[in-house]
């Protein structure tokens with residue numbers, strides 16, 4: 744879903760995991776999370792044991808991986824947590840949602856700050 748046309752930005756302000764999934768993820772992973780094989784290979788998010796712990800999904804959503812684009816710059820921490828919570832408890836997944844704002848922060852690439860070196864003692 745590299746389409747940057749109208750609709751691509753709809754739902755970005757949402758903190759509803761389902762809405763975010765349908766807006767940002769379903770284009771590749773399908774509405775029901777069943778994935779697809781065609782021009783590319785999109786793994787199913789449905790009944791996916793890799794979602795038992797949110798860390799993996801958080802990392803991939805924020806940073807991307809192979810054919811999966813990084814979406815971290817579109818989403819704030821709360822939205823990423825809403826997404827992983829949704830994925831862990833929907834689409835045939837029945838896991839204990841364990842995503843946290845801290846975990847998303849940790850997954851984000853370090854942003855260099857100008858004062859960085861002066862903060863060290």
Ligand code: HEC
Pocket residue numbers: 744745763764767768769770771772783784785786787788791793799800803804808809810811812814826830
């Ligand atoms: C442009 C298409 C595309 C979009 C949009 C996309 N993905 Fe992916 N996703 C992929 C591809 C391709 C892979 C496989 C990456 C690989 O080969 O390592 C993947 C892998 C994943 C995985 C790992 C699955 C596994 O079992 O290893 C998760 C979790 C995931 N995506 C979640 C999401 C979520 C959540 C969103 C929406 C925020 C999303 N993806 C949006 C294409 C996409």
